[in-house]
Each structure stands twice: as structure tokens, then as C-alpha cells.
Amino acid sequence: MLQLLRPKLRVSIKILVNKMNEVKEIRNISEGLANIKTSGKVFYNPVQEFNRDLSISVISTFAKEYFIEKKGKEKEFVLNPNEFEIRTAGDKYEDGLYILEALSATGLRSIRYAKEIPGVREIVANDFSAKAVEDIKNNVRFNDIEHLVTPNHEDATILMYQHRKHDRFDVIDLDPYGCPSMFLDSAVQAVNEGGLLLVTATDMAVLAGNSPETCYSKYGAISIKTKSCHEVALRILLQCIESHANRYGRYIVPLLSLSADFYIRVFVRVYSGAHKCKYSTSKLSHVYQCTGCDSFTLQPLGIIKMNDKNVKFKIPTGPPVSHKCEHCGQPHHIGGPIWSAPLHSPEFVRQVLDEVRDNFGTIRRIQGVLNVIQEELIDTPLYYTLEKLCGTIHVEQPQMMSIRSAILNAGYRVSFTHMNPTSIKTDAPTKVIWDIMRCWEKTRPASKKRLIEGSPAFCILSKEPEKEYSFKLHPAANPESKKLRLVRFQENPLPHWGPGFKNTAMIGDQKILKSQRNQGKRKKEGADCMEPKEKK
DSSP: OHHHHHHHHHHHHHHHHHHHHHHHTOEEEEETTEEEEEOTTSOBOGGGHHHHHHHHHHHHHHHHHHHHHHHHHSTTOOOOGGGGGGOOBTSEEEEEEEEEESSOTTSHHHHHHHHHSBSEEEEEEEESOHHHHHHHHHHHHHTTOTTTEEEEESOHHHHHHHTSSSSOEEEEEEOOSSOOHHHHHHHHHHEEEEEEEEEEEOOHHHHTTSOHHHHHHHHSSBOOOOTTHHHHHHHHHHHHHHHHHHTTTEEEEEEEEEEETTEEEEEEEEEEOHHHHTTHHHHEEEEEEETTTOOEEEEESOEEEEOSSOEEEEOOOOOSSOSSOTTTOOOEEEEEEEEOSOSOOHHHHHHHHHHOOTTOTTHHHHHHHHHHHHHSOTTSOSOEEHHHHHHHHTOOOOOHHHHHHHHHHTTOOEEEETTEEEEEEESSOHHHHHHHHHHHHHHSOOOGGGOOTTSHHHHHHTSOOSSOOOOSOOTTSSOHHHHTTOOOSOOOSSTTOSSOOTTSBOOTTHHHHHHHHTTTHHHHHHHHHSOOOOOO
16 A cells, blocks of 8 residues: 555655745846846746847837937927937837837846837737736836836737737837747737837757758748758748738838847848838749759849839749759759848948947947948858868868958958858859869869769869969958957857757756756656556
8 A cells, every 4th residue: 555655655745846946946137237036937048148138239229210210200390310319218208119028928128128228118028928927017016117018918919919900019029939930920010110020030940951841831931951051041030021021011121130049030120012012022032052062042033124114023034053063963952932132231230339338248249240240241142161162072171261362362252151150151153162162172182082973072173163263361351350359259158058948947057957857757757657566
């Protein structure tokens, strides 16, 4: 009898211990100007401080421009660009920003927005979890910002659908766990004309090509495995937002798009205009990627032909590549459609850099990333990586400055991208890139044993370059961000960092402690549930 009761007794003790642990997991958190308390059942990730700091800078920059645009439309209003400068954070303005944080969790982001962004009218901190909303109410009261932040308990999509016809939000922030696509249909309708939409996606495995069929079902595009997978992910997300917006006669203008840590984040403005929506096909492209050498070619879904009187929207002819790659003779994969228009607004990025505050905990990261983004070529989608180019033809890897110099000496442009420290983003044709690599191979010959007939390396190196390219150091090869010794490419922010687990607290080093605690958990539970065998 005692043996039969032991498994139930163990389960009861575990439940009691778990409840005690929940009480212990209540922590005080301080970030920016906000101080909050959170329980173990409400999601909090300290790694996202960079995300929140950058979002505050972007919204503050947008608020100035948005304020001037709205006031400029009013009759009998004398436009004064400096009028916004006198507005302070923490005060309520009836003509200020109406902000929705659709998935608030602890409410930390909304509280920081209220205390650090000037010119706010109201912030709705919404969450579907009753426990989370209770925490938000307590934290709002604790921070003395009840006049600015309104806690709300509702399904995020339903809330946004309720605002699609009237009282639209000027700013909507979507930062879900995983894929944001289920929120986009309501979000593009609920944001005001010219309003700002902030979207995060953390399902990078899907977006980066590990599951193209899942990517299509979620985002309406096929992802491909490529060294520029993070940029492909950003462009798939933008394509998805544009697709949702177009259904309602709206379109997007990206202000800033970035890949950081375990997620991607885009900041776009949403406008209305049926005629402007016709330009969307020219902003989207399919990607043809060689399976051998990773060379890529883009084909737009539509082309625009302009004359003196009007604009003609045409369908392009194709495909732009033959069945076999012209460089290595291998077949192609087809991905997309992806957003092939610019990812950023250079002018807006400059303004955000001016807005970054010294008291931000991640100021060095923000300045480094934004400076590299500002240097990126905005009209050349996707990029190569130096290690992939060298690995394809089995040659020793040169210094990055040598390859950049060769491209610049040939008369083409080149830049890094913030997504990869060995990235080569250039407007040089793929043929020129491989000719440069052939010239480099002549100085550091590849091993003949590795040049197997029919392989990509054999096919590429069996052709002679059309001309000799100079690797002499070019004055513009070294970018300003490197000269200034900025933190251009980010290191892992914490040990064992990552997106964490849904609906759990991620505080400090708690993630690794949980993994230790759960060692052999299934095996133990299985043993507890087994009934003891009767003795013969």
C-alpha cells in the first residue's frame, strides 16, 4: 500500500515545490527609466534591451517628422519645426502619438515608451494573459504613469480589428514569440495614415531556409539556404507586410530593417493609395540561386516603363538564367518572392543616430549597427561572403580589404552589411566577382587534388578571367565605421542567450539553471508513474 502511494506523494511534493519556486521568481527589474516587478509566468528577456532602446530612438525620431506632417496639413497653422522640441517625455499631449503595444507581457516596453518618448497621447499595453495584464497594472501604478498607459486584456488581432475604421493607432508595435504573420492583416488596417508599424520575427530557422514549405504557409514566400539568409529573411518579412497592406489599398515604406541576435526587426510606415499599390510588383522579385556556387540572380515580378505622359506596368520575360549556372554548370533553386526595394531610408537612419541617447545601456551597439547600416548599398539586394567564395574554389582566404579594393579598382561599388562581418554587398556582376576570384587563385593556386572534374571549383577555374584585376589597396576600401573603431558586428550579449521559452521568465542566467534542473526529467517522471511489480 505504501509503495502505491509513493508516486502520488512525489507528484504532490513536486507541485508544492513548483509553486514555491514561482513565488521566489518574482524579481525587480530596472531598465532605462522603468522599474518593474515580474513573476516567473510572464515573459521577460534582458537580451531584448537593445531592441527596446533602438525602438525608443526610432519612435522618437518618427514622432518629430509625423508631428510636422500632421500640423502642416492643418489650416491656419504656422509650421514651426522647433515646436516639437519643447515637448517632454512623461507628459500627456492630446495631439500626440497614440501607441499600441499589442503583446505587452510585463509592460516594460510600454512603460519605457511612456517615460522616454516625448509627445505621447496614450499607450495601450495589451496582452491576452490575465496574469500579464495584472502585472502591467501593478507596474504602471508603481511607475506613476497611469495618465499615459492603459492596460488592456484582449486578443491582439481582435483589438486591432476594432480600430481599423476609427481611432487608428499612430504606432503599432508587434513583438511576438515566433511568427508575426497572424497579426499583420489587422495591423496594416489599424495603423493610421503614414503611421509606424514595428514588427519582430524570431522564427529564424523557417525564414533562413530550413523549412521552405513552412515559410510559404506562414509568409507566402519560399526561403532558400544561402549565406545571405538573414537578408532574405528580412526581405521575406517585408514582402509579407506589403502583401497584407496591398489587399486594403495600402503600401509600406521601410525606414529601418535589421537582423540582430536571434530575431529580425523592421520599422515601416504605412500609406494608402490604390495607384501606388500598382508599383508593388516592381518592388518584389524571385531569386534564382545556383546550387553549386551560390551565385544569385533576381527577377522582378513586374517592370515599369515611363514616358512623358504616363506610367506603364509590364510583366517581365524570363527566366533570367539558363537551366545550368553559367559559372559552374549546376542547376538553380528558386525562392521568393522577396522585397527587392531598399531596406532602409538613409536620411531616417541619420536622424535616428542623432536621437540615440547617452543613457541607453546599449548605446555602443546601436551606434555601431546604425553606422554600418548607413554605409550599406541600398539598391543591391543580397550579398556574398568571403569564406563562401573561397570555399567554393578551395583557395586560401585573402584579406577583406584586398577583395574590396579589387572591386573598387574595377569601377564598382562595395559595402559591408550589418548582418555578416565577412559580407560583400556590391553592384558588380557575378561574372566580375568570379573573375576577381580567378585572379586571386593565380596568386594562391588551389590544390589540383581538390579540383574534381565537373565540380563547381573545376568549372569556375577552368575558365580564364577576361582581364586582370588589381588588388592594390583602394582608399575607400576601409569604411568609416571601421576607422572609428565602432562595435560594427555584435557579439553574443549573454552566455546561453537566445529566444528562450514561451511564457517563461528569462532573467539573468536562469536559462542554464533550468536546463540543469530538467536533466533526466522525462526519465524520472516515467519511473515515478510506473506501478511497482508484484513480488512473486
